[in-house]
Amino acid sequence: MNGAGREPEGPPLLVSDEDRDMAVRRLGEAYAEGRISYEEMDELLHRVLTARTHQDLGPALASLPEEHAGTPVELHPGTGGARITVPRDATVETDELRTVWKQPRHRTRRHPRPGGPRIRISGTMEYGRLRIRHARR
Template identity: 45%
Template structure:
């Protein structure tokens, strides 16, 4: 769970269930609870339908850290490639520069990654992992249309990349890695 809602009777999403399962695995690996409790906690998470039902399974675990990073450049180039660690939320702000984000070899620890773009006149190119699911529902483009073709069949288990924000006069190109 990335946040604890006010109302414990709210239903949980599959993303929240996956996050809870990941937290259980990490908690067990770090020794926060004994092996004897693992089966019971897994059953609680897998059968939970509301946020309140998840609370007992995650009670003794440390709070999940929701990492956010911001990259800002007035002019020039913003580039991330290779084996860089992708935060849960990445905010990219550029007035006139070019943005190149290559997530194909990046370390992605979260099932869902939010990339928020605030771009002026510069363009951007984002390469996502081959098995990623890309969501651009909350993205606004100004001058030029988005260039992205969704994969016909995404393999299960890949990260979900949600891209939002606005692109002014530049163009945003999103592509899946070939390997």
Template identity: 40%
Template sequence: MTSPRKNAMARIAEGDRDSAVRRVREAYAEERISHEEMDERLDRVLASTTHGELTAALDLLPVEDPGGTETIAAAGGRIKRRGVWQVPRRLTVQSAFGRVHLNLSRARFEHPVTDIELNLGTGNAVIVVPRDAVVDVTGLATGWKDLRYTPRQPSRPDAPRFRLSGAMGYGRLRIRHAWR
């Protein structure tokens, strides 16, 4: 985001603003700030034009938990994860050609929110989430075929949350909830 070396009066780039919005939303999703505080901070971030204003909007925001980041990539073929596996805070899946199957139903999560970025060219993808998971697909762009997903109501307040982002080219993404 902003480094100490940057001039406080220097104009910010869209990437800086996007990063700040993401940071405020994550703090809210992880219940480190209230809904009212999130609204106030987002208004300030979106109105910011300089690094000084952006820094002030993020001032005293709880420290961001970086968690882990993992990238799964393949030029062609299949990408498949299933069974018991540790899911990082941020997971990036990249495939030019081929199918992707992520089964998160038995996976372990250290963080309440998991960001999954999909960058898929050609091929279908299936993501199986835990039964009571909350899935946000607003950051995902689909190209050729529409997304197949029916949201469910979480059965418990501490249900795992997933935010999907990225882009899919020629293929369909299907998200389903596990039976148990």
């Protein structure tokens, strides 16, 4: 312990490729939604890509709104299909869904609205298909 009664701090944590990719994705989303200008994105992108530690990365993302983790949906139906209806302005992510037989059927919206809910679908579907549709109203 040091004189202030706290544990001594270790070396700063280095930024991983995954952390950097997440930061680049957040910047891209903020730009696509019109929350930052091209010039801001360019400057912040440079800061993110050259950051070595989390202390360097934090200030580059501080001006962005908090990222919401989204609504998780976990599926394990075994056999048979599943149908999910999501809100009209929702963004659906199926990257964490593992399928054995057929890929999920989902058409992304051509012009997604900013600020809609984010739904993350994960799990395993063995024999069947997941159909995702956006509500009409």
